[in-house]
Amino acid sequence: MKVIEIEGVSWTRNDKPILKQVDWTLQAGEHWAIIGLNGSGKTSLLKMITGYEWPSRGSIRVLGHTYGRCEIREVRKKIGWVSSALRDEMYPSDTALEVVISGKFASIGLWDQTSEVDRDKAGNLLERFGMARLKDERFGTLSQGEKQKVLLARALMAEPKLLILDEPCFGLDIKAREEVLTDLEQTGRLEQAPTMLYVTHHIEEIQPVFTHALVLRDGEVIAAGEKHRTLTSANLRDAFGIDVQVEWSDDRPWIKVGNRVE
Numbered sequence: 001m002k003v004i005e006i007e008g009v010s011w012t013r014n015d016k017p018i019l020k021q022v023d024w025t026l027q028a029g030e031h032w033a034i035i036g037l038n039g040s041g042k043t044s045l046l047k048m049i050t051g052y053e054w055p056s057r058g059s060i061r062v063l064g065h066t067y068g069r070c071e072i073r074e075v076r077k078k079i080g081w082v083s084s085a086l087r088d089e090m091y092p093s094d095t096a097l098e099v100v101i102s103g104k105f106a107s108i109g110l111w112d113q114t115s116e117v118d119r120d121k122a123g124n125l126l127e128r129f130g131m132a133r134l135k136d137e138r139f140g141t142l143s144q145g146e147k148q149k150v151l152l153a154r155a156l157m158a159e160p161k162l163l164i165l166d167e168p169c170f171g172l173d174i175k176a177r178e179e180v181l182t183d184l185e186q187t188g189r190l191e192q193a194p195t196m197l198y199v200t201h202h203i204e205e206i207q208p209v210f211t212h213a214l215v216l217r218d219g220e221v222i223a224a225g226e227k228h229r230t231l232t233s234a235n236l237r238d239a240f241g242i243d244v245q246v247e248w249s250d251d252r253p254w255i256k257v258g259n260r261v262e
């Protein structure tokens with residue numbers, strides 16, 4: 001099954017081309033990383049996938065629904081969203097458990113009745129990420145890394161088919177970052193794992209569970225496919241405009257930086 005099918009998508013704002021003729025298919029069973037510099041169009045592509053922006057040209061099909069011919073709000077219920085920005089959007093006085101439960105309703109704060117089943121499920125998700133002991137702590141008092149784990153559990157509460165991770169490790173120290181990455185690795189390997197889409201400009205965050213990568217430069221796809229074939233020194237030099245060398249270690253790519261390429 002195709003999870004995302006993007007055909008000939010271009011997006012222009014104020015005469016500025018932001019996405020240029022993007023073609024991309026993501027099949028079930030694959031987990032993708034989207035790589036590109038600041039301003040290369042990563043967030044814009046995510047907005048197309050979640051239907052918050054509309055392409056100037058081309059077609060978008062997500063989880064079998066063609067945008068323009070479906071109820072996008074229904075599709076969004078199957079898409080989980082985790083970003084670093086979400087850390088600041090939750091109510092600091094809600095407990096970690098309440099924040100996780102709110103994922104069921106895709107709401108900020110808890111406004112609906114919750115059941116014993118919801119509380120158990122949220123508790124189990126926190127436990128999966130080693131956070132059970134913090135379930136009654138106020139969200140605002142948690143560390144950045146703990147908040148991000150709570151937000152991952154929150155996204156999984158609604159059992160999404162597609163999980164979008166938009167720079168989830170932004171602002172985390174190396175220990176917290178590795179903990180969140182380990183949780184993602186574990187999530188992607190679950191039997192009922194959602195398809196994961198990880199957006200970053202730090203390629204060393206691409207865990208072994210990610211199978212494919214799409215490299216963007218100035219709104220254009222310069223490489224897309226199996227990660228070892230796409231995350232090459234040549235492609236990343238092209239994408240980043242500096243001399244870089246990629247080295248793989250334990251199936252993770254690491255980057256060494258040389259001189260600027262003109």
Ligand SMILES: Nc1ncnc2c1ncn2[C@@H]1O[C@H](COP(=O)(O)OP(=O)(O)OP(=O)(O)O)[C@@H](O)[C@H]1O
Nearest residue numbers: 013014018036037038039040041042043044045201
């Ligand atoms: N709604 C909009 N109107 C006009 N320009 C926009 C709009 N959204 C994005 N852009 C521009 O499109 C380009 C791509 O932005 P986008 O946020 O998609 O990049 P990005 O790869 O996600 O960058 P970052 O890593 O900094 O988040 C940028 O130059 C940005 O200023």
